[in-house]
Every structure is written in C-alpha cells, then in structure tokens.
Amino acid sequence: MARKNTCSWTGWSLGLCLIGLWRVQQTQVEAVASIDRIQKHNLQLLAEQLNLGWRAFCDAPVDEGVMSLFEGINPSDARLHVMTITNQSVQLPIKSIPELRDFDIKPERKTLIYVNAFHTADSYFSVQEHLALLQTTRRDLNVIVVDFATHVAQLYYTVRHHLSVHGYFIYKLLSALTEAGIAPEDITIAGHSVGANIAALGADLFAKSSKRLVGQLIAIDPATMCRTTDILVRQTVAGRVVVLHGEGDVFGVRLPLGHVDIYPNGIGYFPRKKLQPGCDSRICSHMYPFVLFMEALIEGVMIPATKCDNWAKFRQGVCSFENTINIGLKYPSNAKGLYFCMTQPNPPFTYMEHGLRYQARRPEKQNTPKA
Known part of the structure; x- marks a missing residue:
C-alpha cells in the first residue's frame, strides 16, 4: 500500500x-x-x-x-495543417486523419501533400512561413501539410526508431484521401530531407496495399539518414519520382534516385562543388532546393533546367536544349534522366532561360537563407 x-x-x-x-x-x-x-x-x-x-x-x-519524457519523440505528436472554406489554415493532431473530409478538400482539384521534417527559425526564409503561404496562395490545389518537425531535434534523433510509424501515418493519409474520392494519380506527395524519405515510405506502403501508385513524388534533397537502408526514395514508389538535389555531400543524397534528377548549379552531382550560390554552410545548401521549389510554387516563377548527360557536358554546353523542364509540380511525360541549371544567390533565384547555360559565378552579396 x-x-x-x-x-x-x-x-x-x-x-x-x-x-x-x-x-x-x-x-x-x-x-x-x-x-x-x-x-x-x-x-x-x-x-x-x-x-x-x-x-x-x-x-x-x-x-x-x-x-523520452519530452514532447516530440513520439510520431503521434505530429500535426496536420489543412484549409477551411474561409481560407484559414487549421492545425489538427495527426490522429484526426479521418476528419479531413470535413475540410476544404475537393476531388476535382489536384492534391499536394507536403511532409515537413525540417525546422528553421522564423524569418523571411522560414520553412514554416513558406508552407503557410503555400497553403493560402495555391487555392487551386488541395494542400495538406504533415508537420513532424515541431520538435525537430527530437525527431531527427528518434526517426531511426520511428521511421516506419511516420511512413504509416502518410499511408493512412493517402488511404483517407482516396476513400474521399481523390484519385491517386492526382496526388503529388513532396518532402524535404528526412521528409522526403518519410513521404517515399508512405507512398510505397500505399502502393503495396492498394496496388495503385500516387501520381508523383517530389523528393527535395532526400537525407542520407542514419542508415543507408532508410534512404527510401526510389522510382517504384510513385508514377513519377522527381529528385531536386541540393547538397549531396553530408546531408543530401548525391546519386540519382528518380525518373528525373535535377541538380541546380551542379551541386550534389560534382563532388568538388560543395555549396549552393550564396551559401556558406552545407546545411544552407541542403535547404536551398526547398527555397527554389517554394519560389516556383508560390510565386509562379519559371526555373528551367535542361537535360544533359553529366555536369561536364552542361559546362561545355553540349546538352539537349530542346528537352527542358521547369522546377515545380508539372513535368512532361517524356522527362527522364539528369537535368541541370544555374540559379542565383538571392531571390528571385531564377535566371530564367539564361539558367540553361553554364556561367562562371561572380562574387555576389551573400544573402541566401541559413538553416
């Protein structure tokens, strides 16, 4: 007693x-x-x-x-961000997945699920602010943000233990959306760093369970992870897999993993090239492609890339310039292989069509987002 x-x-x-x-x-x-x-x-x-x-x-x-005594170590601490019909973003616990049909989710729209597992301090370049702006500006899409990164240090350390559970939540979300009438081929699932691998695992679980593929996975500099077996981005998990590389040395995967692999400025492809324009750290380079992706989606800016066999040929201008794509959500059905482009250190990051040709970088003011 x-x-x-x-x-x-x-x-x-x-x-x-x-x-x-x-x-x-x-x-x-x-x-x-x-x-x-x-x-x-x-x-x-x-x-x-x-x-x-x-x-x-x-x-x-x-x-x-x-x-383990603190919030953030459990995958169930994740949050969903969905939109109401009054253009307000609402935060829900991840266990509320079955309630999504009560929000502004319409089957006639294309759907973007963004898996966030990266956190930055509040600033102009904040991951969280970009995602909030994405939801309110792209009302032509069903935009759902799954945020595992509220307590990011805890998440990163424990993701090796809980990766399968994170992926299971994404699988359940995909299942709930398709049950609500959204066609899998109309779904793009995207994620940056750890989020890219979680997104890939969720898409793979969905494919194995339903025998159907989501339309597209966009993996933004997928993380090298604690174990190589946890690098889960591969061509078989979605109808099209696009990898937007950023760092490719310590944090991001260098090898091509998708149907389409885009290497802005050759970083992540060419081992001797370490940092993205304006960056003074590898973490900054790891974050850089996320900012490119957000600029394309939120601002509607065209960031073109051209198909080329390798970085050396891009530098020489020996590329297939009739085979170009734009960073974003839409890619031609025949797009496949390696793509390169040049971008700037400061917003707007695009050189537009001039980014299809290599140019030696001149010293410029360092003002790129720091993670």
Missing part, C-alpha cells in the same frame, strides 16, 4: 513529519531541475553534432531516457 504524505497532529512528531515532507518536495524539485538540465544538454549536443553531419548526429551520446 502506498504511503501517503500526511502528518499526524499528535505530539512532537509533527515537526519531524513536516521536515520530512519538505525534504521530499525538495528532492522532487531537484529531480525536475536535473531532468531539464540533461535535456538542455541533449539538445545542445544534437545541435552541435548536426553541423557535423548525419553520422555524428546519429551517434551523439544523448540520454534517450530523458528525451
């Missing part, structure tokens, strides 16, 4: 009992403070290791027992 924290009012024992209670309370306060200090150290350690790359991050000697 549990001992109650009560004191008898008889005799001199009252004073000793009160002292005992005070000591218990002090011990509890000290335990809470100690847990908070350990978690603060955990997050500081993870932030430091992330700058060194995925391998260092995944091997960080954190206290997982303490981490």
